[in-house]
Amino acid sequence: MNAPLSSDFVNGDVSFWFRSLGIPAPGAPLDGDREADVAIVGGGYTGLWTAYYLKKADPSLRVAVLEKEFAGFGASGRNGGWLTGALAGSPERYARTHGRDATQRLQREMFAAIDEVIAVCADEGIDADIVKGGLFNVARGPAQEARLREELAAQREWGWTEEDVRLLSPAEMDERLRVSGAAGATWSPHCARIQPAKLARGLAETVRGLGVELYEGTPVTAIAPGRAVTPYGTVRAAHVLRCTEGFTATVPGHHRDWLPMNSSLIVTEPLGAEVWETIGWERRELLGDMAHYYMYAQRTADDRIAFGGRGRPYLYGSRVDDRGHTHDWTVDALWNLLTSFFPAVASSRVAHAWSGVLGVPRDWCATVGLDRASGIGWAGGYTGHGVTTTNLAGRTLRDLVLGRETPLTGLPWVDRRVRAWEPEPLRWLGVHSMYRLYRIADAREAKGMTRTSVLARVADRITGH
Numbered sequence: 001m002n003a004p005l006s007s008d009f010v011n012g013d014v015s016f017w018f019r020s021l022g023i024p025a026p027g028a029p030l031d032g033d034r035e036a037d038v039a040i041v042g043g044g045y046t047g048l049w050t051a052y053y054l055k056k057a058d059p060s061l062r063v064a065v066l067e068k069e070f071a072g073f074g075a076s077g078r079n080g081g082w083l084t085g086a087l088a089g090s091p092e093r094y095a096r097t098h099g100r101d102a103t104q105r106l107q108r109e110m111f112a113a114i115d116e117v118i119a120v121c122a123d124e125g126i127d128a129d130i131v132k133g134g135l136f137n138v139a140r141g142p143a144q145e146a147r148l149r150e151e152l153a154a155q156r157e158w159g160w161t162e163e164d165v166r167l168l169s170p171a172e173m174d175e176r177l178r179v180s181g182a183a184g185a186t187w188s189p190h191c192a193r194i195q196p197a198k199l200a201r202g203l204a205e206t207v208r209g210l211g212v213e214l215y216e217g218t219p220v221t222a223i224a225p226g227r228a229v230t231p232y233g234t235v236r237a238a239h240v241l242r243c244t245e246g247f248t249a250t251v252p253g254h255h256r257d258w259l260p261m262n263s264s265l266i267v268t269e270p271l272g273a274e275v276w277e278t279i280g281w282e283r284r285e286l287l288g289d290m291a292h293y294y295m296y297a298q299r300t301a302d303d304r305i306a307f308g309g310r311g312r313p314y315l316y317g318s319r320v321d322d323r324g325h326t327h328d329w330t331v332d333a334l335w336n337l338l339t340s341f342f343p344a345v346a347s348s349r350v351a352h353a354w355s356g357v358l359g360v361p362r363d364w365c366a367t368v369g370l371d372r373a374s375g376i377g378w379a380g381g382y383t384g385h386g387v388t389t390t391n392l393a394g395r396t397l398r399d400l401v402l403g404r405e406t407p408l409t410g411l412p413w414v415d416r417r418v419r420a421w422e423p424e425p426l427r428w429l430g431v432h433s434m435y436r437l438y439r440i441a442d443a444r445e446a447k448g449m450t451r452t453s454v455l456a457r458v459a460d461r462i463t464g465h
C-alpha cells in the first residue's frame, strides 16, 4: 500500500529533527589561512565531542572544526535517536586481536558512555529530549525468536548479566508495548532516546562557547600531514582529525575505506491518546526487531513514531545522497512495516521521510586512531551504532592527541586498520546481493520458518558482515 502523506509532508531536506528546530543557515566559513593545534574535519558528533573534550582538557588549545554544511548536517542530525550501548561491530572480531577481557572492557565503556552523554548534556544545559527507558528487541515469528534467544545466549557469554539484558514474559511485554505478531522480546536498560538534532545543535553551541572555532559551509578538499585544505584557506595544525564517517568515501584518498550505507526514516503525525492506549509505550523505550533487514523506532517527545530501516542500502560508486531525499518505494515499505507492527497507526499519516549515510568498514567494526608520524587521526565506521560510540571516540581522540596512555587508548578498536572495500562493480554487487538475500530470508521466515534462513547466512558471508 502507498503511504498516506500529510498535507505538509516533506521528503528529505536533512531530517524531521532539524525541520522541527528550523534548518540552520551555515555559520561563517573559514576566511583565509589559519594556524591551530588541532584541525577537525567534520562537524558531526565525532568532531564535536572531540573538540569538546580537547578544550575541556586544555582550554589553551586552538581547535578548529571545518564543516562543509552546518554542524549536525550528516548522520548526527538524522539518526534514529538510539543512544545505545550496543558495540559497533562484533565482539569476536575485536577479541581476535585484543582478547576477551579488553573486548569486555570496551563493552562496559559503551554502557558507561550513555551516562556520560546524559551527564554532559545536564552539565552544559543541552536539552535533547533524553529519556533512558532502555531498549526492546522484539522477535516477530519463530525464526526471529530463535535468533533472539541465540543473541541473548551470546550476550551472556560476553558477560552481559540479567541486569544488562533479560527476556521479557509475554505479559510484561504486553503491559509495556504491544507489537502485533510479537513472539518474544528482550529488554536492556542500556539505551536512551534522544532528539538527534538537538544534541548536535547543543554540542555545537557548547564548543563555540568553549572557544572552538567552528567554520561552517567550509568543505575540506585535501587532508595532508599538518594541514586541512579548503577553497577558502588552509588550516595548519600538528594534528588533523578526519571525522567524516559516512562521507569518508568523498574525501580524496579514502574512497574505498568505509562504505557509505544508507538508512532511512519516516515519522508519523502526532498520534492521539486513543492510539497510544492501544500501543502502550509509556516509558519511551527504543524499539528494534530481529529481522535481517532490521527496523529501529522511537516514540518522540511530541508523541509521533519515528520508524527507520534500510531503504536503498547502497548507491553505486559510493555516492552519497546528502540532503536525504528518500525514494517513494522506501517510504511505502517503512509505512507498511510500521502499520504491521502497530495497526492502530494506520489512521495517521507520514509527516516526513529522510535518509542519511553511515560508514561501514570492510570488517564491520569501528575504529579510532592517530598516526603519530603524520599527526593524522580518524574515528568512525560505527556501522549504525554511532550515537554513543562517537562520545567514546571523542574522549579517545583527546587522549591520543594529548599523547596520554589511558585505559581508553588501550581499547581494542584503537588503531584498528582494515583492508579497503573491493572496487566497483564488485562492491555494489556484494552489498546488493547481501540485502536482497536478507529480504528473501525475512520473507521466508515470516511464513513460519522456525530457524534462521540459510540465505541470511550466505548473505553474511558475501560481505563479511
Ligand SMILES: Cc1cc2nc3c(=O)[nH]c(=O)nc-3n(C[C@H](O)[C@H](O)[C@H](O)COP(=O)(O)OP(=O)(O)OC[C@H]3O[C@@H](n4cnc5c(N)ncnc54)[C@H](O)[C@@H]3O)c2cc1C
Pocket: 041, 042, 043, 044, 045, 046, 047, 066, 067, 068, 069, 070, 071, 072, 073, 074, 075, 076, 077, 078, 079, 080, 081, 082, 083, 084, 218, 219, 220, 221, 243, 244, 245, 246, 247, 250, 251, 262, 263, 264, 265, 296, 308, 355, 356, 357, 358, 359, 379, 380, 382, 383, 384, 385, 386, 387, 388, 389, 390
Ligand atoms: C538514518 C540513520 C539512522 C541512524 N540511527 C542511529 C541510531 O539510532 N543510533 C546509533 O547509535 N547510530 C545511528 N546511526 C549512526 C550514527 O548517526 C552515526 O554513526 C553518527 O552520527 C556518526 O557521527 P559522525 O560525526 O562521525 O558523522 P556525521 O554525523 O555524518 O558527520 C560527518 C560530518 O562531516 C561533514 N563532512 C563530510 N565531508 C566533509 C568535508 N570534505 N569537509 C568538511 N566537512 C565534511 C558532513 O557534512 C557531516 O556533518 C544512524 C545513521 C543514519 C544515517
